[in-house]
Amino acid sequence: MTKQAAYVAVDWGTSSFRLWLIGTEGDVLAERRSGEGMLTAAKTGFEAILQSHLDAVAAPAGLPFIVCGMAGARQGWVEAGYLDTPALLADIVKAAVRVPGIARDVRILPGLAQRNPSAADVLRGEETQLLGAGDILMAGDHLVCMPGTHSKWVRVSNGTATGFSTFMTGELFDAISKHTILSHTVGDGGSFDGTYPAFVDAVAQVRDNPALTSNRLFSVRAGQLLHALPATDGKARLSGTLIGLEISGALSTVPAGGGICLVASGPLGALYQAALAAFDLTPVLIDADDAVRHGLASAARAIWPL
Amino acid sequence: MTKQAAYVAVDWGTSSFRLWLIGTEGDVLAERRSGEGMLTAAKTGFEAILQSHLDAVAAPAGLPFIVCGMAGARQGWVEAGYLDTPALLADIVKAAVRVPGIARDVRILPGLAQRNPSAADVLRGEETQLLGAGDILMAGDHLVCMPGTHSKWVRVSNGTATGFSTFMTGELFDAISKHTILSHTVGDGGSFDGTYPAFVDAVAQVRDNPALTSNRLFSVRAGQLLHALPATDGKARLSGTLIGLEISGALSTVPAGGGICLVASGPLGALYQAALAAFDLTPVLIDADDAVRHGLASAARAIWPL
Numbered sequence: 001m002t003k004q005a006a007y008v009a010v011d012w013g014t015s016s017f018r019l020w021l022i023g024t025e026g027d028v029l030a031e032r033r034s035g036e037g038m039l040t041a042a043k044t045g046f047e048a049i050l051q052s053h054l055d056a057v058a059a060p061a062g063l064p065f066i067v068c069g070m071a072g073a074r075q076g077w078v079e080a081g082y083l084d085t086p087a088l089l090a091d092i093v094k095a096a097v098r099v100p101g102i103a104r105d106v107r108i109l110p111g112l113a114q115r116n117p118s119a120a121d122v123l124r125g126e127e128t129q130l131l132g133a134g135d136i137l138m139a140g141d142h143l144v145c146m147p148g149t150h151s152k153w154v155r156v157s158n159g160t161a162t163g164f165s166t167f168m169t170g171e172l173f174d175a176i177s178k179h180t181i182l183s184h185t186v187g188d189g190g191s192f193d194g195t196y197p198a199f200v201d202a203v204a205q206v207r208d209n210p211a212l213t214s215n216r217l218f219s220v221r222a223g224q225l226l227h228a229l230p231a232t233d234g235k236a237r238l239s240g241t242l243i244g245l246e247i248s249g250a251l252s253t254v255p256a257g258g259g260i261c262l263v264a265s266g267p268l269g270a271l272y273q274a275a276l277a278a279f280d281l282t283p284v285l286i287d288a289d290d291a292v293r294h295g296l297a298s299a300a301r302a303i304w305p306l
Numbered sequence: 307m308t309k310q311a312a313y314v315a316v317d318w319g320t321s322s323f324r325l326w327l328i329g330t331e332g333d334v335l336a337e338r339r340s341g342e343g344m345l346t347a348a349k350t351g352f353e354a355i356l357q358s359h360l361d362a363v364a365a366p367a368g369l370p371f372i373v374c375g376m377a378g379a380r381q382g383w384v385e386a387g388y389l390d391t392p393a394l395l396a397d398i399v400k401a402a403v404r405v406p407g408i409a410r411d412v413r414i415l416p417g418l419a420q421r422n423p424s425a426a427d428v429l430r431g432e433e434t435q436l437l438g439a440g441d442i443l444m445a446g447d448h449l450v451c452m453p454g455t456h457s458k459w460v461r462v463s464n465g466t467a468t469g470f471s472t473f474m475t476g477e478l479f480d481a482i483s484k485h486t487i488l489s490h491t492v493g494d495g496g497s498f499d500g501t502y503p504a505f506v507d508a509v510a511q512v513r514d515n516p517a518l519t520s521n522r523l524f525s526v527r528a529g530q531l532l533h534a535l536p537a538t539d540g541k542a543r544l545s546g547t548l549i550g551l552e553i554s555g556a557l558s559t560v561p562a563g564g565g566i567c568l569v570a571s572g573p574l575g576a577l578y579q580a581a582l583a584a585f586d587l588t589p590v591l592i593d594a595d596d597a598v599r600h601g602l603a604s605a606a607r608a609i610w611p612l
Binding site: 209214219226 | 419420425426428456471480515516519521523524532548551556557559
């Protein structure tokens with residue numbers, strides 16, 4: 001497709017796949033997105049999926065690959081292990097693992113692990129977003145919120161990830177809205193944003209008393225039975241309750257008053273921005289897609305200097 | 307089967323069915339239990355299920371029936387509505403609904419509703435357990451814990467249910483252990499009791515910081531990845547976290563220092579007793595099976611005086 005291609009960057013999640021063909025000037029020459037995440041690839045083959053996307057963008061042969069995410073999990077392509085906290089972000093690339101037994105040069109970046117038994121935690125993929133978040137994390141203390149299926153809140157001090165906490169927010173939303181009595185209430189709910197009153201109210205209620213969370217969830221159902229609340233209200237309330245619980249919990253582990261960064265994209269980012277505002281917090285916004293690509297680029301430059 | 311039968315008492319839950327043939331002296335002449343709850347009965351027919359159990363115990367024809375639980379829900383047999391809080395327990399029987407259009411005399415007891423829009427809540431079945439809990443609830447202030455799929459905490463003052471809160475504890479345990487990443491961790495877990503260290507520790511952790519609940523849930527998974535925690539530990543931790551969150555929430559809505567009653571049976575009752583002990587609470591124990599039967603008996607005596 002082009003003579004300027006330098007390497008291929010891949011963000012390989014549990015259920016999503018993104019690939020960028022990057023030029024010698026660091027420019028994006030082509031982008032591919034699909035649902036062929038780790039779960040699919042573990043069945044159909046990681047290299048076959050890569051090849052199909054390379055063919056689709058007519059990439060030249062012989063390019064090296066830099067990969068982050070679940071491809072490096074134990075149940076992924078090749079295990080890339082974990083870097084233990086406290087971890088210098090710049091050290092992530094040193095722990096990259098090369099996929100053995102194939103002609104391509106494929107390097108998979110490791111995750112981060114917090115081995116403290118009373119706060120055991122792991123992340124994989126987000127370390128690359130931190131690496132690509134820009135100079136802001138290299139100096140001073142930051143609390144970085146990275147929302148998603150498993151939201152990560154990372155404490156970064158002068159370029160070192162000192163600790164982090166995972167919250168199952170996205171996955172709880174899914175499990176509760178599909179597999180509990182709330183499925184009758186939120187199943188037909190439409191879309192809403194951070195200004196939706198039921199969302200704002202739910203965030204405020206759980207902020208004021210997080211212990212009542214599982215009661216607040218049931219009140220979504222009871223509110224529909226007794227007051228005919230619309231399904232979109234129920235869905236917004238479930239979302240606001242779980243996001244509010246996450247923020248309450250994350251803030252409970254750090255001293256008040258530090259700076260907050262929000263690494264997110266699209267509607268989810270806007271929802272978290274609104275929820276953080278209910279806690280009087282105005283985050284620095286970092287686009288999640290840009291961050292992971294910049295992180296992969298930073299790793300590529302370190303492994304294959306031009 | 308006997309000439310002394312006076313009436314039939316039925317506790318008809320969402321997924322469980324219990325029937326007792328009661329004699330003229332209030333004695334239990336026969337008992338039947340099955341999984342033909344409201345969900346099954348809505349398909350196969352409520353009267354047909356009753357008849358099959360009557361045949362099985364050779365009950366005389368013409369007996370009247372007193373029923374509580376989900377048979378009275380909108381999606382049940384005949385809607386028996388709700389009594390609004392504050393509700394005098396003795397008034398429950400006055401709102402019983404007779405099933406129309408059939409020869410049998412079947413009365414279904416109503417549920418309770420709390421219509422306050424900011425704390426909308428409903429219960430159905432537990433009102434009959436309160437009615438049957440005995441004289442203890444007739445004087446003084448009580449906080450009554452009724453654990454289950456949807457745990458209910460009812461505030462009772464001098465025989466009046468003044469308010470209540472539902473916690474989705476049992477259903478959350480099910481949805482999280484089957485439909486999230488924790489399924490890999492807790493799926494093979496064995497049984498445990500209230501003295502199991504992971505259960506006790508999880509209750510204490512959520513008691514000390516309920517806001518961290520969704521992080522504590524993920525740490526069950528991370529603990530297995532990093533420290534090879536056994537599946538039973540994961541299951542006990544998930545249970546302790548959710549029960550601890552429920553107790554924290556329930557206690558947050560009432561003044562400290564009141565008396566607590568625990569209406570439960572079997573292993574679940576013992577688990578709640580242990581969790582309550584972590585909050586320095588020693589409940590009065592009331593057997594849940596006895597309570598519902600006594601409540602149905604009390605209603606039967608009021609409707610059909612001997």
